[in-house]
Amino acid sequence: MPVIENRFRDQVAIVTGAASGIGKGIALRLAAEGAHVALFDLNAEAVQQTAAEFVAHGYSAEGVAIDITQEAQVQEAVARGAEHYGRLDIMVNCAGIVGPSGMPIAEYETAAFDQVLNINLRGSFLMTKYTIPFMLQRNYGRVLLIASISGKDGNPNMIGYSTSKAAVIGLTKAVGKEYSQTGVTINALAPAAIHTPMIDTINPAQVEYMKARIPMGRLGTVDEVASIACWIVSPEATFNTGAIFDLTGGRAVY
Numbered sequence: 664m665p666v667i668e669n670r671f672r673d674q675v676a677i678v679t680g681a682a683s684g685i686g687k688g689i690a691l692r693l694a695a696e697g698a699h700v701a702l703f704d705l706n707a708e709a710v711q712q713t714a715a716e717f718v719a720h721g722y723s724a725e726g727v728a729i730d731i732t733q734e735a736q737v738q739e740a741v742a743r744g745a746e747h748y749g750r751l752d753i754m755v756n757c758a759g760i761v762g763p764s765g766m767p768i769a770e771y772e773t774a775a776f777d778q779v780l781n782i783n784l785r786g787s788f789l790m791t792k793y794t795i796p797f798m799l800q801r802n803y804g805r806v807l808l809i810a811s812i813s814g815k816d817g818n819p820n821m822i823g824y825s826t827s828k829a830a831v832i833g834l835t836k837a838v839g840k841e842y843s844q845t846g847v848t849i850n851a852l853a854p855a856a857i858h859t860p861m862i863d864t865i866n867p868a869q870v871e872y873m874k875a876r877i878p879m880g881r882l883g884t885v886d887e888v889a890s891i892a893c894w895i896v897s898p899e900a901t902f903n904t905g906a907i908f909d910l911t912g913g914r915a916v917y
C-alpha cells in the first residue's frame with residue numbers, strides 16, 4: 664500500500680464497514696497517513712480485532728460495534744466520536760451487503776429487498792445525516808459514500824443491490840448540492856467488482872457477468888479503491904461535490 668506521509672495528520676475519520684474489504688483498506692490508509700480512525704462495523708469481534716491490528720502498527724484507531732441502520736446507535740456513536748476528538752473531518756460509508764444474486768425479480772424475496780435497501784440506502788442516509796452537522800461546526804468535511812457501477816448500469820439478477828446503489832447516487836447528487844456553499848463535500852465512488860470477501864458471497868455466474876464487462880479483464884483491488892478514496896476525502900479535493908467517481912477498469916461509459 665502506498666502512503667502519503669501525514670496527509671491526514673490530526674484529522675478524525677469515521678469509516679463504516681471497516682472490519683472487512685474496502686472499508687478496512689480505506690481505514691488502514693487513512694490511519695497510516697496520520698488520521699485518528701473510528702472503525703464502525705456490525706461485526707463486533709472483527710472490528711475490535713481490526714482496531715487491535717491498527718494499534719499494533721502504531722496507528723490511532725478504535726473499534727465501534729454498531730448497526731448503521733439503527734438511528735439511535737448512529738446518532739450516539741457519531742456524537743461520541745466527534746465530541747471525544749473535538750472534530751470530525753471525514754466519513755466514508757462502506758458498510759453494505761449484496762443480498763440475493765443470480766435471482767430475477769419474480770423470485771426475489773421482498774424481505775431481502777427491504778434488508779438490502781435498509782443497510783445500503785438507509786445506512787448511507789443516517790451516516791450522512793448525523794456526520795455533516797459536526798463537519799459544519801468547523802466548516803470543513805469530506806463525506807464519501809460507496810455506490811457501485813450496478814447503480815449506474817443496473818446489474819440484472821441483483822435488483823435490491825442495483826436499486827440501492829442507484830439511490831445512493833441520487834442521495835449523493837442531492838446532498839452535494841445542499842452543502843455546496845460550505846467547506847463540506849459529499850461524493851460517491853461507483854466501483855466495478857473489487858476483490859473482497861463480499862465477492863465470495865455472490866453467485867459465481869453473476870461474478871463472471873460482472874468481470875466480463877470490465878475492459879481491463881480483471882477485478883479491482885482494495886488498494887486501488889483506497890487510493891482514489893483517500894484523494895477524494897483529502898484537503899486537496901476542493902472542487903468536487905455531488906460527484907460520482909468512476910473505478911471500473913473502463914466499464915463505465917458515463
Ligand SMILES: NC(=O)c1ccc[n+]([C@@H]2O[C@H](COP(=O)([O-])OP(=O)(O)OC[C@H]3O[C@@H](n4cnc5c(N)ncnc54)[C@H](O)[C@@H]3O)[C@@H](O)[C@H]2O)c1
Nearest residue numbers: 680683684685704705730731757758759811856857859861
Ligand atoms: N466488492 C465489490 O466488488 C464492490 C463493488 C462496488 C461496490 N462495493 C461496495 O463497497 C462496500 C464495501 O464492500 P466490501 O466488498 O468491502 O464488502 P465486505 O462484505 O468485505 O465488507 C462489508 C462490511 O460491512 C459490514 N456491515 C454490513 N452491514 C452492516 C451494518 N448494518 N452496520 C454496520 N456494518 C455493516 C460487514 O460486517 C462487513 O464488515 C459495500 O457498500 C459494497 O456494496 C463493493
